[in-house]
Amino acid sequence: MxxxxxxxxxxxxxxxxxxxxxxxxxxxxxxxxxxxxxxxxxxxxxxxxxxxxxxxxxxxxxxxxxxxxxxxxxxxxxxxxxVFRHSCVFVNTGSGITEPADLVGKTIGEFGIYGQDSGVWAKGILADEYGFRPERNRWVIGGLEHPAPPFTFTGHPHPDDLDITTAPEGRTLSAMLDDGEIDALFTANVPQPFLNGSPNITRLFTDYEPVERDYYRRTGNFxxxxxxxxxxxxxxxxxxxxxxxxxxxxxxxxxGAERYRKFRRLYQTPVMLPWVNALIEKNDRLFGEDWWPYGTSANxxxxxxxxxxxxxxxxxxxxxxxxxxxxxxxxxx
Missing domain, CATH: 3.40.190.10 (Periplasmic binding protein-like II)
Structure with a gap:
């Protein structure tokens, strides 16, 4: 070689x-x-x-x-x-969505494709845990922060009974969620209006960390x-x-893992995040020594x-x- x-x-x-x-x-x-x-x-x-x-x-x-x-x-x-994906579901605060059951009949956006990796996990988890059914919704595909057509480098299979459209020309999913043109967004990235503090957007699971940790304890799925x-x-x-x-x-x-171990002795001072050591200790208790396993068996x-x-x-x-x-x-x- x-x-x-x-x-x-x-x-x-x-x-x-x-x-x-x-x-x-x-x-x-x-x-x-x-x-x-x-x-x-x-x-x-x-x-x-x-x-x-x-x-x-x-x-x-x-x-x-x-x-x-x-x-x-x-x-x-x-x-x-x-990435744990309970946290990837964002909703417009005026949509009436406060729990998973409220998603029924709503219009939901997805970036680039129906069934992006984050969306597959979000839909699957919601289906297993809360009875979510995608065919009960309307779906809009588009760019998240910049207007964009659906991806052209891959196929777009989906069930025939789904209502799927593309975002209007010149519109982004983030702006549509902020303006209430879509009710929810399943996304791999956090929408910028949310990061900017928009009062119009919140997460479906506002306190998502304990929900995701509980999901991992019960299912073993990272x-x-x-x-x-x-x-x-x-x-x-x-x-x-x-x-x-x-x-x-x-x-x-x-x-990469060894850098975290080394910096733990230094209270993670090379990282500008308070209490990183506390997070690492918490993760050690949940995941064991290898938080991020590779290989077929472990996954x-x-x-x-x-x-x-x-x-x-x-x-x-x-x-x-x-x-x-x-x-x-x-x-x-």
Whole structure:
């Protein structure tokens, strides 16, 4: 594999920083070129439509849509983005929505696509826990802070009985929520008017942290948004490459975790957040030593839950299995 200069595209997280600064490398290859982008959809689109990356961070829903279209992608069981999603549901304060049951009959926005990773988890959790049914709602797809059409680099499957439209030209979902043109928003990013203190927007679960911690205690799910993918032919033509990539991402994650451990002795003074040590101690009690596990075994429950949600929501032609989406040589991780 010494002839291979491996090109990897991912966001610059604390769990991938060591890959960018070169302190962690992929063993056995001739070199590694790291790249990122201003937004995550740009990273996904480069992998789908271009030829400038070999390995890429990729949204779980985009992977399953690609597989349904016959694209030759396979997952490395590395999960650089995972977020609890009770907190991603925002509502207009004049909509009459104060609890999940109030979502029935309302108009809900989603960024870029019906069934973005955050939306798949939000709908699935609300369905499991509160009986939410997406077909009872109207859905509007658009840009969050800038007007944008639905994504063009992926398919847009959805059940025929859903009422889905695009946002009016020149309008953003954040502004529509603030103005009451939509009642709720399922979003991967916090809408800017909320951050600016708009009195018109609040979260459905205002005190979301204890709700999300309770969800984790009961289900064991730390929701996975993104994985890392490669083309099957690349991995098949170079035995050992999949494991080398996996090992490098694990080492980069461990490097980020070690920084937290080191800074804990310094009361996290390199971070401008009060009481960070208290949060770390709280998370240690809930998650154990590894808050952010990689590998197939430790993530099987979360993966199977997402695969179920994706199929139940009519986004997959069939229910995929973990064994079908993960590189075969990494099923033992």
């Amino acid at each position: 010494k002839d291979l200069n491996l090109r990897i595209g991912t966001f610059r997280y604390d769990t991938t920083e060591a890959l960018f600064d070169g302190s962690v490398t992929v063993d056995g290859v001739g070199g590694t070129t790291m790249s990122t982008a201003a937004t995550l959809p740009e990273i996904f689109e480069r992998m789908t439509c271009g030829d400038d990356v070999d390995v890429s961070e990729f949204g779980m829903t985009f992977l399953l849509r690609a597989l349904d279209q016959g694209m030759p992608f396979v997952a490395i069981p590395v999960f650089p983005a995972r 929701p996975i948004m993104h994985t890392v993918i490669a083309r099957r032919e690349l991995l098949e033509s170079r035995p050992g490459l999949a494991r080398a990539i996996y090992t490098a991402f694990c080492a980069a994650k461990e490097s 099987r429950t979360a993966l199977e839950t997402f695969l179920r949600y994706h199929h139940e929501q009519g986004l997959s032609a069939r229910r995929w299995t973990v064994e079908e989406i993960v590189a075969p040589e990494l099923l033992d991780t």
